[in-house]
Amino acid sequence: MRRLLPLLLALSSLAFGFGAAAWLSSEARAAVEQLLLEQVRGAGAVVQALQPDSLADGRALSRLRASGDFDEVSLVEGQQVLADGAGAAPHGIDLLRFDALKLAGAQSGTAAVSLDYEVGGLPFAVGYFPVPGNRALVVEAGSRFAEPARRVERARLTAFASSFVAALALFLMALAWSRLETRWRAAAAQAAFAQALQRFAAMAAHEIRNPLATIRGLLELYRERRGEALGDDGVRVVKEVLTEVERLRGVTGDLLDLSSERPLNTSAQPLEEVAREAALSVQASFPSLVVRVAETRTLVEADPLRLRQVLTNLLRNAAQARADATVQLEVKRSGAMISARVHDDGPGISAAQQAQLFQPFASQKNEGHGLGLALSQRLVERMGGTLTHVPAARGACFELRLPPAN
16 A cells, blocks of 8 residues: 555645646636627617617627627528628528528517637637518627636646656656665664574673583683593594684674673774785685785775774675685775775675675585674674675675775
């Protein structure tokens, strides 16, 4: 229903606008028609004041026609026009213009005024007035109101067009409002989820770290006391368990960082130098990885350990996607921020994966726990910057934006 609201508002506005325009144009047309009828009735009053014999004079009818700006004034006897204002009489009546019944009624003494016909959509009023001697004076009017009628029609079309434009504008505004509200609701829900996740992460990290420290201490004490009695298999098992304990300690550390509990120590840091240190760290595990860093020295305001952690994570992701990948680090000033783009030539990121890139625990790797990018984005935001994915024709590209050092 919420999605249909903009359309319903637009249709309601359009219906109201069209209805109002149709009603106003109808009222204007009715006013024009009423003026025509009153003009012709006025001619009837003039006829009553004239001498009957003078009506047979074409010049008198011509003056009457000109004074009222009528289309035609005709003196009719039977089916013959005896005189008219145009000076074209005598001639037979035009049955397409004259109403035979009303003409006969006027010749019998009954006057009639009505809208009898239209020409090009323009109504014409015709009056039939009795004249002594079984004659009738026929007055036709309509052309003088052609321009007002055209104005009414133009106003009607303008009103219809304005109603359509107003409805379209209302639809677009309502649609934008609906989309904005949807995005606001989604952002509010995501923020609430993030807060709940941070509280959970902090609680889980605290609850796990102490038992892990106990397990590690007991294992090391056990290995020390048993010594050679452990044998090769025992040493290997203890070593593997300690390795897993260290991995779990790393996960709890990431959870604490994600929950924003550990403070940062920011200062001026050479971005390219930190990137080269991160590259050496990753290349120890992925020797085929090639990392190209510009030979410049750009200072950013950041925590050195966390900045290296973010860059290491981005480079490690590139190496895990393709072990012999080539990664290019481009650094430039972008407005009031320093922009660093980490772009690799690997397989890239699918559209489905892009939708979940920075969501915690949404890992596409079997050995990953899905905290790397979420934690990296959180750390960068805490340092006053942003971390976003940038669409690229080939490979994956992430843009890291940080404030410059003061």
